[in-house]
Amino acid sequence: MTFENARYWCHYKNPVTxxxxxxxxxxxxxxxxxxxxxSVFGINDGTFWIGLSRAHNWNQWxxxxxxxxxxxNNFDSQHSKNYAGEKISNxxxxTFDDTEQQYFVCSYDPNSPPTFTPSTPPRPTTTTTTTTGKPTTTGGIQIG
Structure with missing residues (x-):
């Protein structure tokens, strides 16, 4: 996912908060x-987006x-582009251009824990069938 798409997902699509x-x-x-x-992505090498960027090379991160x-900060020697990713290996x-496709990780403020709106599950529908009559035996199977 691109940086901006990952950012948008964290802001507006994250199902937790x-x-x-x-x-x-x-x-x-x-x-x-x-x-x-x-562990989550199942790879030992690669990068994922973190929430660090700058508008231009001369702007502050x-x-x-x-x-x-x-x-x-934790930059390696390559930080000439405007969007930061973290290396899984170390x-x-x-840094990358914002169009690069990367994994991403979201975070939230632990002092503002997520709130959950519990949904009330529908009550299960039950059907009861009753049979009246005398039990009979047909071919060794009791019907009743």
Whole structure:
């Protein structure tokens, strides 16, 4: 999925809650996401979109939730493009054009847990059939 399509999915299509493309604020989170991606996507190499982008090469990087990248970052030596992905093999970030097709990971604020609207399942319909009459035996099978 392209960066913008993945971003849109996290914002509006995620069945759990409104979320963002993954926000990675430390090495622990980067390593966790790489391990999670290996497990869920079933691959050991490749990349997935995280929620980090910039409008132009000279702009500051910002996260999908609007906060600026400040302090810690995990870029490899290749960060000349404007949309960031994380490498599954080592958790480092690299950049791509927004048209690249990548896996993606969504995240939400744990201080604002998702809310679920439980649905009331329909009551099962039951049909009861009663037979009246005397039991009889036909060919060894009792009918009644």
């Amino acid at each position: 409104q979320s963002n493309l993954a926000i990675v604020q430390n090495q622990f989170t980067a390593n966790f996401l790489a391990s999670y991606a290996r 910002s996260w999908d939730n609007g906060t600026l990248l400040d302090g810690w 958790g480092q970030w690299t």
